[in-house]
Amino acid sequence: MTASGTRPTLTVHPLAAGSVSRKISGAVVCPPDKSITHRSVMFAAMAKGASVIENPLMGADCRATMAAFRALGATITHDAAAGVVRVESPGMDGWSSPLLPLDFANSGTTARLLAGIFAAIPGLFVTCYGDASLSKRPMGRVVEPLRAIGAKIYGRQNGHLLPLAIEGQKLAPKAHVVDKASAQVKSAILLAGLNVSGETKVTLPVGGRDHTEKMLAALGAQITTKRVGGGEEITVTGPFRPQAGRFRVPGDPSSAAFFSVYAALAGGKLEIQNVLENPTRTGFMTVLERMGVRLTRSQPKREHGLLEPVTTLSIESDGKPVRGVDTEPELAPTMIDEIPILAVLAAFASGPSRFRGLSELRVKESDRLAKTLELLLLAGADAKVDGDDLVVAGGLTRARAFRYDPDEDHRLCMAAAVLAKLADGPCEVQDPDCVAVSFPGFFDVLNSLG
């Protein structure tokens, strides 16, 4: 790594051009899931007593969640040798107001879900802030529904932006109608509902990742989910206190997506083990299959106390161009974090692709719609944003060498690194350390594959 000005820059060397077959081979174990690690820490900290989280993701986002609960009185330790995090908590009724503001760093999941939990605890007072990226991201989407049931939340731009101050209150039951396909918004409301007497109902226009619901059901909460048209309606009845116990985290499909696309483009055979198999998360697998990637998934298994099943993904590719694809808006929430890397694959497809309904991509760790487009254009691809759709022409055979600033957005950084492997010269990617948000060992794995 070199420092360009004050900012670190990584030079990524491409795979040799020429014959594209059998460039990479091997087997990798999928890193642990970020969303499920966050929620495991949250439920363990809400429970009174000792819990163990097996195979946790120790990425920066999940560390922010752990640090927050330490500040409220939980003891949380990482036993790296055993591959577990141990949580000893006084439980949510025993938390004390932290003396200092909580630093949520880059983590939207921490900010939004903890806002829901804290707002519903009378007597708790929490202030929180984040990094430059998180400070720009919309918090009104959780603050407004929480205020509608009595929450007292103050902050910049009338509480629509961090920093926030949350004064916990007794909240009221309500049927919430959310107009965004956001698992973070739904989860914030449901988690607040655990401390509400009666029914908290959330209706969403499109179903999204459902780990909060699945974990609550497994913990014994009274929770039901109904399909309503293309959307969903979830009802939780409070109050509910989770019990301390064991949580086991499966591999993160969002991380597996980078290597799946790398294998499809470079050619070769790659096995990715322990990948979470949940239809609300595996939209990228559907898309790869539609594009003609030879992808097989082993029979899903629920081993060693896993709540959700895992599969082994095998990708076999001769490196020849795949087909273009047209994805419907309903698929977007199931692959929202995978769009940058799918767009890279689409750039090399034999025909055009259109990814529909990506408005939520504009409010991620960066404006990922604009920044994904920028990456493709820098590499010489033909692409455009059309309303909320990303349109990629396809037909790229070798990317032009590029220098890219991913705006410290981990997923853009990883997508750029994969694209750089297919470029016609060394590429530079700024602030590569940002991958630690969700995938601390990313570059080691990428290099180990060739």
Ligand code: S3P
């Ligand atoms: C997450 C939900 C998604 C996703 C994020 C993690 C979660 O965000 O992009 O990386 O853990 O609930 P939205 O629900 O806001 O789309």
